[in-house]
Amino acid sequence: MQPTNPNQFTEKAWAAIARTPDVVKAAQQQQIEPEHLLKALLEEEGLAASIFSKAGINIQKLRDRTDEFINRQPKISSSTSGVYLGKNLDVLLDRAEKERKSFGDDFISIEHILLPYCKDDRFGKPLYQEMGLDEAKLRNVIQQVRGNQKVTDQSPENKYEALTKYGRDLTELAREGKLDPVIGRNNEIRSIIQILSRRTNNNPLLIGESGVGKTAIIQGLAQRIFSGDVPEYLKEHKLIALDMGGLIAGAKYRGEFEERLKAVLKEVTESSGQFILFIDEIHTVFSAGATCINNLFRSMILQEMLHCIGTTTLDKYREYIEKDAPFERRFQKIYIDQPNVKDTISILRGLRPQYELHHGVNISDAALVAAVTLSSRYIIDRFLPDKAINLIDEAAAKLKMEITSQPEAIDDINHQVIQLEIECLALKKETDPKSLNCLNNLYKELDDLKEKQIILKNQWETEKCFTVNIYSLKENIDLVNMQIDQAEREFNLNKAAELKYGKLVDLQRQLEIAKLTLENAKTSGIALLRQEVTAEDIVEIVDRWVGIHDSKSVKS
Incomplete structure (x- = not known):
């Protein structure tokens, strides 16, 4: 079924139209109408869903209302009947063509199809x-999504909101508290701010080996921009x-990658300097892209x-x-070396709360020191600090896994119980007095073990329950601290005081x-669950990484 010419439409718009016969057949209907096309558009989480979401529409409710309307339409009993283009959809597509012309586009795209629903008295307009969506609001949202892009090919959706699709707003992540604190990199961050403040050649290029913290420095800059700790002209960037x-x-072909990158660069250049583009491993632009x-x-x-x-490494920079001397002069180089042991320990101490909160465990200071010294040595x-951070992360993950799995003490008792039960089953077949006496002794030992098993399982469940509760409370405390910081930045002192001295x-x-309750719950006097990452945990990880099987040699 070809209701119209596919060459008039973008690929995704035509794909939705091509799915409408299946929607009609599934509904046991015959005419393809606007409601079937809208259902096909909403089935794919693409441009249509994005536009409706930005307009504040509940997508699931929109789907439900569309399905309800479809189900109210007449059905046919014959499964062999063909489907055909309905009059209402034909009118809607004609109006979409007019929208295409008014936008000055070459192809009918999804947004051109969504607008005529505002004039569809039968289905679209009431929906x-x-x-709560009118034509003016819908046009405004579409304009925001499109920006200054024109539909000049059949894959325009990849170029809409290119920065949102192919970039992460680090300043927004800083606002949401999703970036780790950056410790001990003040000089490097100040150097970047100084270069950005220059009139010409104001593009910083961080050169250093992988793992020395180049990306973390950029995140530190994002946090400073968000907090306003930058020169005035950078505060709105x-x-x-x-x-x-x-x-x-x-990207199905190299040209599609080029179009995407062009769209990103176009949005950046048209922002009047509002956006600063950060390209990690900037040499990949040259190694992945075409010459153009x-x-x-x-x-x-x-x-x-x-x-x-x-950012790049020294080898890739060379x-x-x-x-390329003219291009190279437009960048101001900043060489980033790995921090020394003392500075790395300070960095890990600053990151410790984030890793404790993520894994729900405590990390001892001795573990931090061991991670830095042993990683530096073996x-x-x-490079530091990356390798030391990885050690702490893996040791904390290992401890978290042990907390959620059955403790070794309980596992040992379980195996003993199974072994005794097997022996009891074997002796039940015997009738001589010696075997019966042995069986009675085994029953008594089995009862004692099962009693101890129950006690340990109850203790484990109690400890695990309180551990989860402590983790949840720490998460809530961290969230409240973020809310306090936000209230203070907004000078909402009443809310800040209410949160700080109340909640x-x-x-x-x-x-x-x-x-305190967790400590009192340890009835046996010995905790089944460890709560803290120790230096021994770090030694065990290093022992496995470097292949030194004698842990004493690692400790020395």
Whole structure:
């Protein structure tokens, strides 16, 4: 069934139209009408769903209302009857063509199809009214999504909101408290701010080995922009991290990757300097893209149309950037070396609360020191602070796994109980006095073991319950602290005081009670669950990583 010419539509718009016969057949109907096309558009989490979501529409409710309308329409009993284009859908597609012309586009896209529903008295208009959506609001949302993009090919959706799709707003992540604190990198961050403040050649390029903390420094800059601890002209800027993997993924041909990157660069340049583009491993722009993309990116940098921060390693810098002298001069190099042992310990102490909260365990200071010193001594193919952070992360993950699994003491008793039960079954067949006496002794030993098994299981369940409660309270305390910081930044002092001296104090009191209750719940005097990562845990991880099977040699 070909109700119209597919060459008039974008690929995704035509794909939705092509699915409508299946929607009609599933509903046991014959005419393809606007409701069937809207259902097909909503079945795919694409541009239509994105536009409705930005307009504040509940997508599931919209689907439900569409299904209800479809189910009220007449049905046919014959499964062999064909389907055909209904008059109402024909009118809607004609109006979509008019919308295409008014936008100055070359193809009918999904947004052109959504607008005519505002004039569809039979289905679309009442539905939009019920959802609180009018034509002016819908056009405004579509304009926000499209930006200045024109539909000049059959895959325009990949270029809409390119920065949102292929970039992460680090300043927004800082606002949401999703970035780790950056410790001991003040000089490097100040250098970046100083370069960004220059009139020309104001593109910082961080050069250093993988794992020395280049990306963390950029996150520290994002946090400073959010907190306002930057020069006045930088306070309204947004730091966008470009996702090169997302740009490349799913591109069916090299030209599609080029179109995506062009759309990103176009949004950045048209923002009047609002966006600062961060490209981690900036050499991938040259190694993954075609020559025309290299030339486009290079041209925008040379003409100072693009405000950019890049990171790369020294080897890749020499291979891809240093050879191009005019391009290389547009970047101001900042060499990032790995921190020393003392500074790395400070970094880990600053990160400790985040890792404790994530894993629901405590991390001793001795474990932090061991992670830094042992990784510096034995793990020679990686760099600080990354390798030390990885040690802490893995040790905490291992302890968390032990908390959620059955303790070794209970596991041993379970095996003993099974063994005794097997012996009892074997002796039941015997009738001589000696065997019967042995059986009685085994029953008594089995009863004692089962009693101990019950006690330990109850203790484990109790400890696990209180451990989960403590973890939940710590999460709530962290959330309240973030709310307090936000209230203070907004000068909402009443709310900040209410949270700080009310809710926070109450949660801290509950946490202390939960910790005390957990200690009292350890009836055997020996805790079944460990709560703290120790230096021995770090030694065990290093022992496994570097292949030194004698742990004493690692400790020495």
